[in-house]
Amino acid sequence: MAELLASKELQQYENIHTRVYVSSEEPSKLVAGEIAELIRSRQEENRNAVLGLAIGPSIREVYKELVRMHEEENLSFSNVVTFNLQEYFPMDPEQIQSYSRSMKEAFFNHIDIDKKNIHIPDGTLARDDVFEYCQKYEKMI
Numbered sequence: 063m064a065e066l067l068a069s070k071e072l073q074q075y076e077n078i079h080t081r082v083y084v085s086s087e088e089p090s091k092l093v094a095g096e097i098a099e100l101i102r103s104r105q106e107e108n109r110n111a112v113l114g115l116a117i118g119p120s121i122r123e124v125y126k127e128l129v130r131m132h133e134e135e136n137l138s139f140s141n142v143v144t145f146n147l148q149e150y151f152p153m154d155p156e157q158i159q160s161y162s163r164s165m166k167e168a169f170f171n172h173i174d175i176d177k178k179n180i181h182i183p184d185g186t187l188a189r190d191d192v193f194e195y196c197q198k199y200e201k202m203i
Contacts, residue, residue: 090123097128098137105141110179112143114203117164125169132173139175145203146182151192153185160185 083089097113104111115121131137148161155162162182170180181202187195 086120086123090120091127093124094127094131097124098131098135101137101139101142105138110141110143112145112203114147115144115165115169116147117161117168122168129169129172139173142175143179144175144181145199149183149185151183151185151187155182155185 081089101111128137132139146161146165149155150159150161153160153162157163162185165180165182170177181199183199184195
């Protein structure tokens with residue numbers, strides 16, 4: 063009986079709406095559209111849009127579409143505050159492997175975001191400072 067109950071409970075949580083796409087282009091445009099909608103709605107409210115960001119092959123397509131929207135549709139990022147999720151440690155932000163560098167190349171260098179609103183974990187800290195830095199970063203979020 064417990065196995066049956068556990069199985070039924072599990073089934074309730076497995077029914078997550080899922081779509082499968084042939085390529086990353088269509089879902090990237092959908093995600094970028096949702097982000098743009100959030101940014102614009104916050105602009106109308108005279109508020110910041112806060113985004114948690116990552117870098118990787120699939121999300122680069124989203125950034126590409128957001129850059130296109132900035133250039134062709136006048137999407138402004140002037141009210142956007144970002145927090146990146148990760149950085150290698152130890153890592154100089156200009157090293158080729160750095161998430162900081164990758165974000166600049168893929169996104170930040172192409173939009174009108176205020177540089178003080180970009181937050182990426184610091185990979186240059188002394189090891190003894192990491193815990194306190196992470197606590198402060200979490201509070202900023």
